[in-house]
Amino acid sequence: MTERAPRVAPSVLVGIGSFAAVGTYTLIDSIGLGLWTSLGPGPGLFPFAMGVLLVAMSALWLIQELRSPSEAAAVVDRRLVIEVVVSLVILAAVMDLLGFQLSMFFFLLYHLKLRGRRSWVSSLIIAVAGSFGAFYAFNYGLNVALPVSAIPLLNTIGL
């Protein structure tokens, strides 16, 4: 065991760095927007103040961390994050093309059957209700239109 103080966690450094970067970007960008016009405060004034705040707070946070590093944060379940985020991105990417019903049906099936290991029967029932059922409930019940497929063949059969 060395007697040196524990080091600042890498994720915290990345966090501080990103906030400082966002702050700096905001500072520069808001100067371009114009801080002051002949009429008074310009569109850049408020963002400029926020940029100053972000940069200043990042610096303060860094000093605090260097003095006494915060405890390690809870570990994230990476697999869960990747599975959920990737499936959502794919869903969003194909929703306009395949329509809400088909894309949501496969999305739900993935989460219920493949990830959740539910039985085929319950997976299918919930997936159908959540995709085709939700589509009709929203379209006709609540008057909220969910997207239909952009592919003519699917579109004509109501998907």
Added chain:
Amino acid sequence: MDIFNDLLGGFAAAMTWQNLLFAFLGCLLGTIIGVLPGIGPVAGVALLIPLTLNMDATGAIIMLCAIFYGTAYGGTITSVLLNTPGEAASAITTIDGYAMTKIGKAGAALTIAAVGSFVGGTIATIGLVAAAKPLGELGLLVGPPEFFALMVVGISLLVALAGKSMVKAVISGALGLLIAMVGIDPVAGAPRFTFGMDRLLDGVSFVAVIVGVFGLSELLSYRKDTATANVHAPNFRSLLPTGKEWRRSAPAMARGTGIGFGLGLIPGMTGSVSSLLAYGAEKKFSRHRNELGKGAIEGVAGPETANNSHANAALIPLFTLGIPASPTIAVLMGAFLQQGLTPGPTLFTENSEIAWAIIASLFIGNLLLLVLNVPLVGLWTSILRVPSSILTALILLFMVIGAYTINFSVFDVFVMIGFGLLGLALRHLDIPLAPMVLTLVLGPLMERSLRESLEISQGDFGIFVNRPISMVLIGLGLLILFSPLLKLRKPRALTEDPET
């Protein structure tokens, strides 16, 4: 009796069958959100905003308000039966509530909690009725500089109270303001931070951001340590508390109402703080304080009354001054704005009928929850038996629909995903999310009042200190922000507040 007539008119408007149905649905959905551990009130209300977009303003707000206070009821159920709070504000109830379940008194605990919630909620709503007119009139005297100063106070309170580190809370607040600024600048019409994307000219969709930051990130940070619960609903007979339990609860409810009401008025105080302090009050003042922790009814009655009294009292600053006191109320304020209503003093002059109908519906909703909650406890517990994989899939389904329907665009689904990841990162870095929501909603209003003030004064910042009200408010805000330097200790209940 001017107010009385207004309120009667409100009841007439709230009692139409559609509005009653909306209040009922809101209570039902709110309780479900409260029962489900994976989704909190902030994300819950945000998720359901899209459902209300095609409804008339009164019905929409009635439903969303009902969802909001319904969550406070629902959170109790899991606290008592499972020892896991459905909502942060019910966390303290687990101590005596679950202890009561273990000695076979779950039914009495749930009934007392529901009655206490009803009492607290109703009394706080009476407070809202009484305060609405005078505070609203006071609010009308407020010009842009005072309004700006008021928001500074609200935000600095939240920043000072949220989480452990003020530096992190300020970062959260600044991020919210920056996100709010994306799009066409409201005064000069210049596009800001749109990165050349036309889709961003209207700004980032508020609902998509909230659903991402609060809902999706919560789901992503979920860990598989909770197995599907084995819960049993108490049978109907055991739901009736004994006469002794009623007598012991009454003083606890009175204390809880007072604490919740007082704290609910202060921006930055969350329901959790109220329920923690109410529990503390029972420990100090209750005649049975030595039984606390072993299944004392006071330990349920006090905190549960306090958090509902808080939830309803927190609507007072929103209705009269246009200042949201907590993240959930900020989301509710977002819903008002989406419906073209501006909460605040002008609400009672411009949309007086809607305002009073909503207030009347608060009474109706609290009554509905009392009637719904206790007899339906079997239904709520059966929701808890739904396996988590099915719940996750269904919550994801609602998030996607919610984000999509706000502008009928897949773009907002991507926004939701992006902000879900941001929320996860913020949680990981221990940055409180509450200041961000508040500034996200208040940002545009705050900027507008700042710039209007400076236009009035022709660029002289002195306007904020030359006017007495704004000078006092700005001074107060600065005092709060610099309180760490003055070594003012905040109570422990606040640092441990799980909601921020």
